[in-house]
Amino acid sequence: MTNDFLKVATIKGTEEFQQYLSTIGIDLPMDQLPLSSLESPIAMPIELFGKTAPNRFAIHPMEGWDGALDGKPTENTFRRWRRFGDGGAGLIWGGEAVAVRPDARANPNQLLMNAQNRSSFEALRLSLLDAYRETNGSGSTPVVGLQLTHSGRFSRPNLDGKMEPKILYRHPILDAKFTIPSGLPLLTDTEIATFVEDFVDASVRAQECGYDFVDIKHCHGYLGHEFLSAFTRPGPYGGSFYNRTRFMREIVSGIQRDAPRLGIGVRLSAFDLVPYEADILQALPGHPGPGLPVNYCDAMPYVYGFGINSDQPTEYDLAETVEFLQLLAELGVGAVNLSAGSPYYNPHIQRPALYPPSDGYAPPEDPLLGVAQQIYVVKYLKQLFPQITMVGSGYTYLQDFLPNVAQAVVREGWVDFVGLGRMALSHPQLPREILSGAPVSRKLVCRTFSDCTTAPRNGLISGCYPLDPHYKHSPEAQALTKMKKQLSAKATD
Ligand SMILES: Cc1cc2nc3c(=O)[nH]c(=O)nc-3n(C[C@H](O)[C@H](O)[C@H](O)COP(=O)(O)O)c2cc1C
Numbered sequence: 463m464t465n466d467f468l469k470v471a472t473i474k475g476t477e478e479f480q481q482y483l484s485t486i487g488i489d490l491p492m493d494q495l496p497l498s499s500l501e502s503p504i505a506m507p508i509e510l511f512g513k514t515a516p517n518r519f520a521i522h523p524m525e526g527w528d529g530a531l532d533g534k535p536t537e538n539t540f541r542r543w544r545r546f547g548d549g550g551a552g553l554i555w556g557g558e559a560v561a562v563r564p565d566a567r568a569n570p571n572q573l574l575m576n577a578q579n580r581s582s583f584e585a586l587r588l589s590l591l592d593a594y595r596e597t598n599g600s601g602s603t604p605v606v607g608l609q610l611t612h613s614g615r616f617s618r619p620n621l622d623g624k625m626e627p628k629i630l631y632r633h634p635i636l637d638a639k640f641t642i643p644s645g646l647p648l649l650t651d652t653e654i655a656t657f658v659e660d661f662v663d664a665s666v667r668a669q670e671c672g673y674d675f676v677d678i679k680h681c682h683g684y685l686g687h688e689f690l691s692a693f694t695r696p697g698p699y700g701g702s703f704y705n706r707t708r709f710m711r712e713i714v715s716g717i718q719r720d721a722p723r724l725g726i727g728v729r730l731s732a733f734d735l736v737p738y739e740a741d742i743l744q745a746l747p748g749h750p751g752p753g754l755p756v757n758y759c760d761a762m763p764y765v766y767g768f769g770i771n772s773d774q775p776t777e778y779d780l781a782e783t784v785e786f787l788q789l790l791a792e793l794g795v796g797a798v799n800l801s802a803g804s805p806y807y808n809p810h811i812q813r814p815a816l817y818p819p820s821d822g823y824a825p826p827e828d829p830l831l832g833v834a835q836q837i838y839v840v841k842y843l844k845q846l847f848p849q850i851t852m853v854g855s856g857y858t859y860l861q862d863f864l865p866n867v868a869q870a871v872v873r874e875g876w877v878d879f880v881g882l883g884r885m886a887l888s889h890p891q892l893p894r895e896i897l898s899g900a901p902v903s904r905k906l907v908c909r910t911f912s913d914c915t916t917a918p919r920n921g922l923i924s925g926c927y928p929l930d931p932h933y934k935h936s937p938e939a940q941a942l943t944k945m946k947k948q949l950s951a952k953a954t955d
Contacts, residue, residue, distance in 0.1 A: 511605055511797070512725070513605045515552035515879075518880060519879065521554050522799070527923050527924045533564070538923060545593070547591060547592070549886065553853065555727070556607050565628075568617065569618050606673055613684050614627070614688050616683060630689060639807065675727050678726065681729045686710065690707070703782060715793075728795055731769065732800045734811075737755070752823060753810055755775075796851060799881060802836055810825055810826060810829065833860060836854060855883065857883075862902060865902060887908070887924075891906075914927070
């Protein structure tokens with residue numbers, strides 16, 4: 463099933479690409495040729511958090527699963543951040559998810575912001591800026607933030623690799639999918655109050671380290687995101703919209719009190735769908751079947767997600783997303799980075815890919831539909847909230863045509879920054895390349911093999927194994943190949 467969709471790499475030119483898009487019902491603006499850097503809308507500076515971002519590319523937060531056990535960055539982490547700086551993007555949205563407390567980590571190698579690690583985070587930021595200056599000149603430097611997270615139901619902080627979920631409510635589908643014990647107590651309101659302090663303390667440290675802003679992560683199924691869907695939770699953090707946003711409001715007001723110079727951003731899963739699973743009836747030897755929605759009949763009305771139509775949870779509903787953005791604007795949150803869904807239960811809407819990760823499913827639709835869905839949603843929200851700076855996600859699957867679409871959507875005002883995720887792992891210099899008017903280095907374009915997700919799902923560091931020689935020739939690459947063969951043989955059995 464995996465290869466049924468037309469491969470973007472085989473499409474010759476924007477005209478053919480646009481024709482193909484129209485055959486699958488997509489209409490995206492697209493410049494025929496990227497302009498020279500001076501004229502390109504992508505090269506236009508923009509004010510953000512009291513600084514000037516030199517251009518409209520953003521690097522998304524991208525975890526490497528390669529921090530030290532005490533939560534400090536390692537050589538691999540520094541290398542990734544330097545490459546992000548060297549690439550010339552005007553905004554570094556968060557670097558990667560950084561836990562605010564040890565038991566909030568999504569893996570034992572996730573970075574941790576605490577008093578002991580503070581100076582390492584300062585060094586990380588400075589080395590990214592040095593790398594930027596070395597190749598991009600000494601003009602205005604990128605705006606740099608730190609993404610702060612609590613992993614909530616996806617916490618896996620210890621070396622034994624076991625999930626240690628912290629949940630706000632019982633989820634009829636996710637509890638079963640991730641075998642959450644029925645007796646697991648819900649997080650108490652007192653614990654939540656401590657987490658608010660952890661976020662505020664980490665933000666104070668981020669300000670001391672010189673970060674321009676922090677991102678209070680509300681996406682991808684982690685704790686902040688789970689608050690937004692805590693419809694069934696009793697008490698002050700569940701039920702009404704007001705209660706479900708209390709966590710975010712308390713963190714924002716704590717930061718404004720204790721770190722008043724720090725900018726505040728939020729990465730949000732703007733919409734979601736019911737979890738998906740591989741259709742076993744359509745699996746081929748060694749390949750999972752295409753994704754299809756899990757059976758949700760016993761979970762209706764579907765009050766277990768944010769930005770979902772509760773009567774038809776295979777569709778999104780942006781009513782509360784709009785309410786949330788209105789609230790963020792009122793609170794003085796100046797920027798949002800919009801994403802979708804979760805990599806754990808519906809990766810095709812979050813990071814559209816042709817090849818699934820080892821625990822995923824083959825694409826249920828042309829991945830370009832997933833790209834377009836994110837672009838359209840951001841366009842809609844941007845029109846409603848022109849005052850909020852918006853970063854869009856999911857552009858990597860556009861591959862060779864990313865520059866053409868990026869330039870057009872920024873020109874049309876559909877989005878302020880084009881965010882780069884997986885593409886920034888395979889080809890971090892892409893922003894600089896595009897801004898200099900050079901053609902895209904096709905050999906470095908991410909073709910969405912999903913090894914950057916498969917590796918960490920199986921205990922290995924993340925990076926671009928197919929294209930970055932640092933990973934391609936590493937011992938981990940051999941381990942990854944062996945492990946993929948074993949998984950494929952197991953699936954064939
Ligand atoms: C290996 C990997 C690590 C990621 N880590 C994070 C993270 O730490 N925080 C976050 O908000 N998103 C994370 N993401 C999601 C990306 O930021 C981005 O939203 C996603 O890859 C879609 O963008 P793209 O199409 O440009 O790749 C990660 C994605 C991948 C593939």
